[in-house]
Amino acid sequence: MDSLPEIHLNLNDPDFVYDPYPRLAELREATPAFYDPVWNKVFFTRYEDIAGLLRDKRLGRSILHVLSRDELGWPPPNPLTRDFDHFQENHILDNEPPKHTRLKGLFLKAFTPARVEGLRGKIQSIVNALLDRAEDRGRMDLLHDYAEPLPVAVIAELLGVPEEDRHLLRPWSAKIVKLYELGYTDEQAREANQAVVEFSRYIxxxxxxxRKHPRDDLISALVQAEEAGDKLTEDELVANCILLLNAGHEATVNSTTAGVLALQRHPEQKKLAVEAAKAGHGEFFKGAVEELLRYDTPLPMFERWVLYDLEWKGIPLRRGQEIALLYASGNRDPRKFSHPDTLDLTRADNPHLTFGLGIHYCIGAPLARLELQTSFQTLLRRLPNLAVVEPVEYTGGFVIRGHKAMPVEF
Incomplete structure (x- = not known):
């Protein structure tokens, strides 16, 4: 890329994963767009560029509907990821119109606002049960005892997965999402592919x-969903159920642990949140959750393919090229947010990028918001003295930036 500076951003460097924000701020000010020759991607760091590119229909989550592997100069498909690749071809996130439009229309016939709202009481019950188990112990691993089981239980409830099978979901998802990191191993590819096979058979x-015995759950509704005589194929139904678990719980888990850590490091903000929780001010947590999602972005980077040659602010982007959009950087851009490195739970204007923009805006955002609002409000009301035992370790990747564990005392 002759017109762009060449910089390698080591996304797997432990120091960068632990605290990416100083480096992202440097890049945002000095080189808002750059080409990374190691990852072979053009990176964008500023809010305005990221937001604009997310809405630009000349970019997409997939490319093979526009160019063949030969035209792209790609090797043959990796046999280690055959089933994973088939899963990718059939879910909403990695498809473009017209297929994306069709899949999304059918999925939203079943995944309605009323269905999400109907989970409110169940979410509260799950949160209460998880805290009941931990409250008398005075300590727990917030990740394994609370942040992980909550969204898995909620999505299992939504889909209609029986209680006795729910322990299967998190291990499958944890293996599958490894393939969204840059630089995964052959062993991780094998494990992810096998997880897709097992999860698919289960769904x-x-x-x-x-089909034989419909219930009031999402899988029953997806089986029945129809639009203009069209229905989801079995492969599409399976792929989108798997996607819902992967996307729906990874972000929520990471938001919970990152949010608790952010509150600990900003005691005056934590005090505000605890007071609101004790007073039962649910409205406070609507804004507070948006700020926690902005301040430490749970899924800090997403990629797009260039579907057609274009020029973006003087930068030529060629068909078949891949770009990387650093949401975590855009969410701290001072051009968009006042005092962006300050956690302000009362921030009023907060158009963060965390759920994306454009046609690929996260369809699970309403459920994630409902879970997180309930989770934080109840956690801080019941465990106001919650304290993270630092330092905490991250899992090793930036693209899905999560913790290995989070011991807490209360």
Missing amino acids: QALAEDR
């Missing part, structure tokens, strides 16, 4: 049961 069996 297929569940869907077959719901």
